[in-house]
Amino acid sequence: MAIKVEEKQLTLLERLYVLEVVRGIALTTGHFFRNMAVHIARLFGLAKDKKGSTTFQYPEERRPLAPRLRTLHRLTRREDGAPRCVACMMCETVCPAHCISIVAGEHPNPLIEKYPTRFDIDLGLCVFCGYCVEACPEDAIRMDTGVLEFTSFSREGMVYDLNKLLARSETPKPNEESKVKTA
Amino acid sequence: MEYAIDVGKVLFWFSSIMGLASILTWMERKQSAVMQDRIGANRADIFGFRILGLFHIIADSIKMFTKQDFVPAQGNRILHTVAPMIALFFALVGFAAVPFGGTYEIAGYTVSLQVLDLNVGLLFVFAMMSMGIYGFVLGGWASANNYALLGGLRASGQMISYEITMGATVIGTIMVYGTLSLQQMNIAQGELLFGWIPAWGILLQPLGCILFVTAALAETKRVPFDVPEGESEIIGYFVEYSGMRFGMFFLTDFIETVLAAVLTTTLFFGGWQVPYLYAGGFEFPWGGSFELPVVAVMLLQVGAFMAKVFTLCFIFLLIRWTLPRFRWDQLMRLGWTIMLPLSILNIVVTGVVLLIVGN
Numbered sequence: 001m002a003i004k005v006e007e008k009q010l011t012l013l014e015r016l017y018v019l020e021v022v023r024g025i026a027l028t029t030g031h032f033f034r035n036m037a038v039h040i041a042r043l044f045g046l047a048k049d050k051k052g053s054t055t056f057q058y059p060e061e062r063r064p065l066a067p068r069l070r071t072l073h074r075l076t077r078r079e080d081g082a083p084r085c086v087a088c089m090m091c092e093t094v095c096p097a098h099c100i101s102i103v104a105g106e107h108p109n110p111l112i113e114k115y116p117t118r119f120d121i122d123l124g125l126c127v128f129c130g131y132c133v134e135a136c137p138e139d140a141i142r143m144d145t146g147v148l149e150f151t152s153f154s155r156e157g158m159v160y161d162l163n164k165l166l167a168r169s170e171t172p173k174p175n176e177e178s179k180v181k182t183a
Numbered sequence: 184m185e186y187a188i189d190v191g192k193v194l195f196w197f198s199s200i201m202g203l204a205s206i207l208t209w210m211e212r213k214q215s216a217v218m219q220d221r222i223g224a225n226r227a228d229i230f231g232f233r234i235l236g237l238f239h240i241i242a243d244s245i246k247m248f249t250k251q252d253f254v255p256a257q258g259n260r261i262l263h264t265v266a267p268m269i270a271l272f273f274a275l276v277g278f279a280a281v282p283f284g285g286t287y288e289i290a291g292y293t294v295s296l297q298v299l300d301l302n303v304g305l306l307f308v309f310a311m312m313s314m315g316i317y318g319f320v321l322g323g324w325a326s327a328n329n330y331a332l333l334g335g336l337r338a339s340g341q342m343i344s345y346e347i348t349m350g351a352t353v354i355g356t357i358m359v360y361g362t363l364s365l366q367q368m369n370i371a372q373g374e375l376l377f378g379w380i381p382a383w384g385i386l387l388q389p390l391g392c393i394l395f396v397t398a399a400l401a402e403t404k405r406v407p408f409d410v411p412e413g414e415s416e417i418i419g420y421f422v423e424y425s426g427m428r429f430g431m432f433f434l435t436d437f438i439e440t441v442l443a444a445v446l447t448t449t450l451f452f453g454g455w456q457v458p459y460l461y462a463g464g465f466e467f468p469w470g471g472s473f474e475l476p477v478v479a480v481m482l483l484q485v486g487a488f489m490a491k492v493f494t495l496c497f498i499f500l501l502i503r504w505t506l507p508r509f510r511w512d513q514l515m516r517l518g519w520t521i522m523l524p525l526s527i528l529n530i531v532v533t534g535v536v537l538l539i540v541g542n
Contacts, residue, residue: 018393021506028505032218039217054220 065146070130072147073121073160074168076140083166084140087114091132091141099125100132119165123150124158141165184292193298199489200278204437205240207496211437212239214497215504247430255327255423262325267424267431270318274438277311280304281445282366284455284485287462287477296455296485297366304365305357308446309350312402315435316342319404319411322432323420334419337511338404338411344518345401345408348394351526355391355533356384356450369454373461379468381458384451390529392451394522399443400499401518405436407506410514412436444495448488452495455488 013019038052056063065071076084087104105117132141145168152158209224213236216223227238254263281304284296301307316339323335357363360371374382385392401408412419421432448454459467460483464475475483509517 021502024505025501028218029501031220032214032501035217035220052217052220053222055222057222 065148067144069146070128070133070143072123072145072150072168073126073132073141073143073165074145075119075162075165076142077166077169083116083119083162083169084138085116085119086112086138086140087116087119088137090135090137094131094135096129096131097125097127099123099127116162119162120159121165122159124155188292188294192294192296196278196283196298197275199283200275200438200441203441203492203496204434205244207437207440207500208243208433209237209240210496211500211503212236214500218501218504244430247427247433250426252426252428253423257327258423259325259327262321263423264428266318266322266325267421267428267435268318269321270315270435271431271438273311273315273318274435274442277308277442278445280307280365281449282369282454283488284481285369285462286366287481289477289481294481295366296481300364300366302362302364302367305353305363305368305450308365308442309346309353312439312442313342313346315439318435319420319432322424326420326423328423330418331420331422334411334413334417334422338420341404341408341411341514341518342402344515345398345522348518348522348526349398349402351523352391352394352398352529353450355388355526355529358530358533358537359384359387365449365454369449369456372453373456375468381453381456383453383456388451388529388533390525391533392447394526394529395450396443396447397522398518399447400502401514403436403439403443403499405440405499406503407509408514409508410511413508440496440499441492444492444499447495448491452491454491455484457483457487460484 035052038047038050041047041050042052078084085102086107087102089102089104092100092102099122101118101120101122102116103118104114107113107115128143130143133143147168150158150160213223215221223236224239225233225236227233227236227242229238232238254260279299280297280301282295282297282300286293286295288294299307319338319342320335323331323333323338326332356368360368362368362371368384372381372383376382376386380386404411410417412421421429424432459465460475460480462477462480463472464480465473467473
């Protein structure tokens, strides 16, 4: 069934265009002078609580991150410092981007059975879906580091190995999330 | 000494225009940013100093000069090179006939602050503006790119359409002041209506002023009328341009904006006239006067001219960052069915009023 779209009829003043132009310019000019006044006031150390812009000056200022935002992965540790991962391959299996590759080794403790000798995540392939975190039965992988910048000049540089993933194993404090972090 | 004065005038006027045009490239970014609650370009720095992003002018020109200078293989190499120069040259040469100050007697020398004192100055400026079209059309054609060619055609169509309105609008001003010389027009705008209102063009020709500004904005091919360029999507005559050749087209836009502001100032905002300021100083209509030396008068008048031009550039940028682009049919309809009849009506009304007042 075809949808009938009601066309909005313009009034005579709106069709004359000139008045609407003046109204539009009045709006933008208002923004200009209000922001300019705030900028000038801040230049002289006044009106510190007001901002002349709604944008964040990115490398110096960060937007606060949502607590559930999926960011760079980390591997958690046991109390003795060994990785919690038991190399069950759940995350590797569930990963839709096939970016995780694990090589398992035999753990001396028969209760743990296995541990990862290699654990590589290719961040160039990762789609940050978070399925690996949900699939993990041991709470060994998390995506709560708050790190958003991980760049490299080579594809190989985007592959994060066990050491890099374990390097951020401690739980980040909530108030650290908006601070500058680089990979 | 005469030659020195001439060379000095040319250098001053040329560097003011180029300086204003390059400052406009910075101003456009910063002003639009403040209008849209942003900060704008502020990252270029020298030794950590950023001075409000002014170094972006230098950074941009270094970028333009060092980029690859590309000529399409199928294109016409000579015309492709010459086209931006034509556009830039004719945009610049129009300024020659515009006075940026009056005539002053300084230390025995007569200094007329106008590079080229033509008694048909207005026609000269308009002729040069029309010649500029060649640059855009040739640029589109020589690129051997259909999109560029279409952009060039749009540019020529738009500029010719709006030039007619522009010319017809100015006739009213010519009738009021009875001269084609821009210097004479400026002198005429120093007179007073009813003994106290400055006889500026905007008061004598309000409709003409609005029409002229609109047509002049269309001539600059900037946003409400940027159909020939459409940088963001429909792409215009300079698709195949890169490096400083593109830079010349880019600069032409800003120089045309300055030209539009300069012409509007000269025709409708009293040019270099400061209200009640005469050769000897201020003479107020309500009595009282204020003596000033000639040099001070000259500096005041040139400063007033520059301030007016700058304010108009600011307003043009406001318009550019406020209004959305016209569709091509809306553009043509506005030009031919609204602005042209209105400008002819303006001529008729001006003629009738002049007859009544004259009698």
